[in-house]
Amino acid sequence: MKIDNVAYRSVWVDPQDGWTVRIFDQTRLPWSIDVLRLSTADEVAHAIRTMQVRGAPLIGAVAAYGLALALREDASDTAMEREAAMLAETRPTAINLRWAIGRMLARLRGVAPHSRVQAAYDEAAAICDEDVAQNEAIGRNGLSLLSEIAARRGNRVDVLTHCNAGWIATVDWGTALAPIYMAHDQGIDVHVWVDETRPRNQGALLTAWELGRHGVPHTVIADNAGGHLMQHGKVDAVIVGTDRVTRQGDVANKIGTYLKALAAHDNGVPFWVALPSTTIDWTIGDGVREIEIEERNADEVGAITGPLVGPGDVDREGEVRTIRLVPPGSRAANPAFDVTPARLVSGLITERGVCAASEAGLLSLFPERRQTAA
Numbered sequence: 043m044k045i046d047n048v049a050y051r052s053v054w055v056d057p058q059d060g061w062t063v064r065i066f067d068q069t070r071l072p073w074s075i076d077v078l079r080l081s082t083a084d085e086v087a088h089a090i091r092t093m094q095v096r097g098a099p100l101i102g103a104v105a106a107y108g109l110a111l112a113l114r115e116d117a118s119d120t121a122m123e124r125e126a127a128m129l130a131e132t133r134p135t136a137i138n139l140r141w142a143i144g145r146m147l148a149r150l151r152g153v154a155p156h157s158r159v160q161a162a163y164d165e166a167a168a169i170c171d172e173d174v175a176q177n178e179a180i181g182r183n184g185l186s187l188l189s190e191i192a193a194r195r196g197n198r199v200d201v202l203t204h205c206n207a208g209w210i211a212t213v214d215w216g217t218a219l220a221p222i223y224m225a226h227d228q229g230i231d232v233h234v235w236v237d238e239t240r241p242r243n244q245g246a247l248l249t250a251w252e253l254g255r256h257g258v259p260h261t262v263i264a265d266n267a268g269g270h271l272m273q274h275g276k277v278d279a280v281i282v283g284t285d286r287v288t289r290q291g292d293v294a295n296k297i298g299t300y301l302k303a304l305a306a307h308d309n310g311v312p313f314w315v316a317l318p319s320t321t322i323d324w325t326i327g328d329g330v331r332e333i334e335i336e337e338r339n340a341d342e343v344g345a346i347t348g349p350l351v352g353p354g355d356v357d358r359e360g361e362v363r364t365i366r367l368v369p370p371g372s373r374a375a376n377p378a379f380d381v382t383p384a385r386l387v388s389g390l391i392t393e394r395g396v397c398a399a400s401e402a403g404l405l406s407l408f409p410e411r412r413q414t415a416a
């Protein structure tokens with residue numbers, strides 16, 4: 043996608059030196075567009091843990107490059123297995139991270155150490171290219187759903203989304219936002235209700251920034267506003283991304299997603315989840331019981347970060363500060379994801395089409411998985 047008319051992906055290899063890995067520092071967006079240079083696996087791990095880089099598909103792609111960086115220093119079997127394990131553990135919920143590391147190891151174990159670095163860069167590049175193609179296909183498949191609504195509503199569609207599943211959360215296009223970008227580009231009058239997504243505010247900061255840069259009309263709302271808007275007929279559909287979908291169609295996504303699904307169900311609003319197949323965990327069925335939910339630092343709940351605003355809403359020269367929200371002595375807790383049971387999901391938008399959130403639905407699109415799921 044473009045920033046000031048220049049096309050970017052969310053991760054790339056520096057064309058000058060040919061080996062360092064470049065990402066946008068997402069902890070600085072939208073206040074400043076800082077490009078980070080990652081040159082070791084430890085720097086990649088730090089960027090993932092601190093969420094300088096985030097979004098399920100993107101952390102998988104960046105971790106793949108992290109392994110290539112590790113191999114530059116030591117391409118032995120022992121080092122490769124150690125660094126792969128270290129990278130895979132940087133965040134626990136998004137399955138794409140472990141999927142990407144698993145794919146890298148499957149490719150590299152059969153390669154002699156002296157040839158591993160190039161093979162690793164090639165495999166990481168392939169993961170990135172495939173992610174872009176998958177997300178573009180998700181966009182096309184989701185566009186059909188939005189076009190049907192627009193046809194009924196005089197070319198208008200109001201979509202609610204939670205967190206950020208846009209291009210900055212993937213290598214390009216995004217998952218939940220891909221159909222929205224395509225609808226907008228096709229001339230559909232699409233408007234997006236953007237959940238702020240406390241505690242880290244990926245909606246208010248990243249989704250609003252992305253949509254704004256692309257010219258998509260949007261309105262940021264407090265996380266608790268969605269149910270009210272649905273009751274008053276102001277939401278045609280909810281589309282969210284996901285960090286892991288089980289084989290029975292349960293969906294892990296940013297904390298608060300489950301409450302939106304409940305409100306959508308109660309109001310007859312379609313609740314769609316957009317995902318590349320790399321987000322499906324075929325090894326588990328019951329998401330509520332089996333998906334590990336990342337517990338992040340409680341300080342993320344107890345404070346909020348952004349530029350100071352002065353009288354008249356004037357930005358005081360972009361100073362970014364962290365402001366305390368919770369009184370000293372009060373405890374805070376920060377579960378980062380929740381699981382929406384499949385029964386609340388209207389459909390899964392994948393690169394191969396839209397299916398029911400169920401084992402039968404997923405297998406209808408991915409029949410080659412019959413063995414794994416059994």
Ligand SMILES: CSC[C@H]1O[C@H](OP(=O)(O)O)[C@H](O)[C@@H]1O
Nearest residue numbers: 096097098207211283284295296
């Ligand atoms: C297409 S990204 C899916 C996912 O990533 C986000 O998590 P985080 O910001 O913690 O990395 C969020 O749950 C998105 O929906």
